[in-house]
């Protein structure tokens with residue numbers, strides 16, 4: 001373990017050590033160790049197929065849904081082993097929320113998209129409390145003003161960018177500690193992308209955010225820490241400004257200067 005991997009800035013929110021992920025016999029992640037801190041946006045970058053999404057999904061056990069996937073090593077959330085046998089995975093995924101590449105609202109009303117999680121997790125009792133959570137979550141996701149008069153409309157009737165903010169509001173509604181975002185802007189136009197990036201900057205004050213992105217410009221704009229992945233390994237992890245201006249590893253330099261990818 002080197003300083004390079006831990007980026008010592010206080011107690012980490014999540015701590016991964018020596019993580020391997022296999023799909024059947026194919027190794028997709030090889031011995032990755034990283035600390036993720038609250039009030040930071042951590043970007044995962046690297047060429048297609050290097051394992052960014054696989055590692056991201058390991059952070060809230062989304063890989064459990066893929067029968068061939070096997071994770072080893074340790075991943076802790078606030079010091080608690082998330083792969084321990086007693087871990088409640090539904091609860092874990094509320095604490096470590098996820099936003100996907102393609103916005104995926106439920107085919108239900110805007111209101112229900114947000115209210116569903118707090119209801120099943122028992123976070124809000126009664127209509128008044130639920131109304132409050134819905135408004136607060138939509139406000140935090142920068143969507144309230146646009147939807148407050150149409151909360152009963154279907155979430156799927158919103159524009160792509162609004163749908164993605166709805167999905168972020170849905171993640172926020174269950175009071176997460178970490179939000180994982182897997183290329184959250186790849187299906188959006190530049191204006192919707194800029195809104196999501198602004199939102200990420202605001203949300204950083206409350207949550208640890210991890211974002212997978214193909215856009216180095218986006219990583220540079222939104223993140224404070226960047227991890228560069230290549231062929232299943234995490235090659236370099238550091239302050240985003242250092243990774244982009246003064247990378248230590250040749251492979252990082254080659255990638256950020258566009259030599260491959």
Ligand SMILES: Nc1ncnc2c1ncn2[C@@H]1O[C@H](COP(=O)(O)OP(=O)(O)OP(=O)(O)O)[C@@H](O)[C@H]1O
Nearest residue numbers: 023028046047048049050051052053054055066068
């Ligand atoms: N469900 C799966 N079953 C088998 N192999 C998979 C599965 N998902 C990913 N892989 C393989 O694992 C490796 C890492 O894939 P992953 O999607 O994590 O990479 P990535 O860096 O996120 O790629 P991209 O940037 O293209 O999304 C690839 O070789 C991929 O083919």
